[in-house]
Amino acid sequence: MSIKTVAIVGCGIGRSHIVEGYLPHPDKFRVAAICDLNEERLKAVGDEFGIEKRTTSFTELLGDDEIDIIDICTPPGIHREQVVAALAAGKHVVCEKPLTGSLAAVDEIVEAEKSAKGALMPIFQYRYGDGIQKAKSIIDAGIAGKFYMGAVETFWLRKPEYYAVPWRGKWATELGGVLVTHALHLHDMLFHLAGPAARVFGRVATRVNNIEVEDCASVSLQMQNGAFVSLSCTLGSQQQISRLRLHFENVTFESNHDPYAPGKGPWQIIAANDEVQARIDAAVGDWRPVAPRFNTQMARFHDYLSGHGPLPVTSADARRALELVTAIYQSSDSGADIALPIGRDSPKYADWRAKTR
Incomplete structure (x- = not known):
């Protein structure tokens, strides 16, 4: 069974990924790098877990051939661009929720997955x-x-x-x-x-x-x-x-x-x-x-990467959850009952903030 190397991007909730998701499975994962714009937090988390590679550059991680998995724990507003970039770099990707901020952006990620070498697993621990x-x-x-x-x-x-x-x-x-x-x-x-x-x-x-x-x-x-x-x-x-x-x-x-x-x-x-x-x-x-939360989700992700089980959470799962959000916003704006699925013709498809007429 191969050990997958992980780079954590964002050391806030990323620290919980380390503690609950990766450290319990030393036969499956090794956190090889961390990335954060807050250098004090970067040092604190790096020192706590003995992680030598520390960087403020997301781009640097994409070019690191020793990294198998990019684990994105950054603020939601930049998830889409980071997921697409990591997939384009040939990495497996873990991304915290929400995967992104509109159905249009989810569908862009789904398209990027189709030609990617790596797999994407959204977080629903x-x-x-x-x-x-x-x-x-x-x-x-x-x-x-x-x-x-x-x-x-x-x-x-x-x-x-x-x-x-x-x-x-x-x-x-x-x-x-x-x-x-x-x-x-x-x-x-x-x-x-x-x-x-x-x-x-x-x-x-x-x-x-x-x-x-x-x-x-x-x-x-x-x-x-x-x-x-x-x-x-x-x-x-x-x-x-x-x-x-x-x-x-x-x-x-x-x-x-x-x-x-x-x-x-x-x-x-x-x-x-x-x-x-x-x-x-x-x-x-x-x-x-x-085991609860990240412990089992990460273990099952490794099973999938090793050919021993299904992908535990998919982009389709993330889309379904965000489609519900879209429908609620649309219903609240319009006062109408909204039928699913929601397609490109929805006023909220590209932007939840767009007003429903």
């Missing part, structure tokens, strides 16, 4: 952990049955000091608010378990902080399978909670409430009767623990 993976196993086995209804809540707290970081809270650099930066995780978890949405009605507002982007949202979904789901998001909750509660014909699932690791166990898995419980016990009786 909340998919991983014992709780969500057990739920998915039960659903995929056909035990849960028809999906009836669900509720997804992203109730977090962000105060003015959070927005003291210059790129946060601005359309040009953060690309959006609670829907793009915070709730995107939970909404991807919903799609991962229950499939895509068909229709979207939503409202967004800025009520908590003095920022450009939204910090509250209320959304109603009709899923392709006919189920109804409500999405509620705020950055003004005094108790931080991330919660999914999904009601199926035979099982109700409720995630743990950890705001930053809702995929980990235990989840409530409530069977309709003893017969269903017996089927669940048989399906997960020899269950092997699934």
